[in-house]
Amino acid sequence: MNKNAQRKARARRKIQAYYIVGGIVSLACILLLLHPDYAYLHVNGPLNTGHDDVACDDCHKPERGNLRQQLRANVQYLLGRRAKSLAVGYRAVNNYDCLHCHHRPNDRHPVSRFFAPRFREAREQVPAQYCVGCHLEHTGRRVTASMTYCKACHEKIVVKNDPITISHRQLARDGNWESCLACHDYHGNHKMEVRRDFDTRISRRELQAYFAGERDSPYSAQKFYKARDGS
Template sequence: MTAKAWGYFVGVGVSVAVIFILLHQDFDDWNSSGPLNPGHEKLDCNECHISSDGTIRQQIQANVRYLLGKRKMENDFVFTKIANKQCIACHDREDDHHPTYRFNEPKFKKARESIHPELCISCHQEHSGRRISHFKVTDCKLCHKETHIEDDSISVPHHELIKRKDWDTCMGCHDYHGNHDMKLETDLKQRIKLKKIQSYFNTAPFPYSGELIHKAKESIYEK
């Protein structure tokens, strides 16, 4: 065997060994891109990271064909891209106040172009170590500019809050996904303060009153 061939053989062998080590579950901590988000600490990597179809060689070949214009779609490499289905496997329920599929309706086009609320990972980016990674409290304006409630019982009517552009008050009374059995506050002065909500977006406990009525699974294997 020539020195060149031997070098090629060793290089391929080392590369395969490194890939095997990084993909093996015993070395998950080495391969992690950051801390898991609150509530996900018990998840195994393979509960979200699903192996892509085909061998690595086939995946490379498919992507080369895509780059050469001989294939319409690229192929996921090693693992499939994180999609809503991985999140819904643990978080699905019928009465979500803001289900992702709802934002695929035409009337939410501007919201999709701005923050992509139709995707779970737009707000909940994993490995950020935070509960909510990208959402801003003022994002409510993207869908609720025209909100008007008849016989509004709140101390400062919703249309007045909208007129004043007080969008940072919304989350002080409203639980975005409706996870808690809570009574809506009618006195705006009693709302949850913005600083406390922002702390909740990071790692702080739920600031909302009432019992947690929709608890997500701790694992996709949980029945």
């Protein structure tokens, strides 16, 4: 073998060695990140208020099939041979995962309601058909939606024999949409009496702190139903 061929062979072996070392290091890093003790290195952000004791696998469930099957299914989906794609690794968190702990028979605004055709335009403003539409996880907050989201459905509100000191219709005309949550608990799970004197409403600052997870509920400390244990 001449010197030129020897140099090429050495270069190929060196490149192969780099690939092998790189593969080993990459595999070691992946295995390290998958270890529960190092989960903090790759989480998307802080858990939302009230989820401090929730484990990752309480919400994040493995996709069905192994890695090869998942990749194959997605190739078939891209080729039009399969109706739905599959997630790789873990499937996306959905309403069923949230409702496993948070389902309540007294919910005034269940997410299932907002899949109805009459809410099509409202869904374009607020994706209320999904739990994460208002409670996006890994933000460190309790509620991630704007305090004005009631407008999406109630812009033309009219209440017969309106009991409050300033009518709902007038508040809507004035664009005072933050005031809705100052008197009404969206999901209706807090034991409380709805305020009729507008001047006694919950303050904007209190609501902002509640949404941000910086304080307990300004509605009431008592609830009709408590969240289930995720296990």
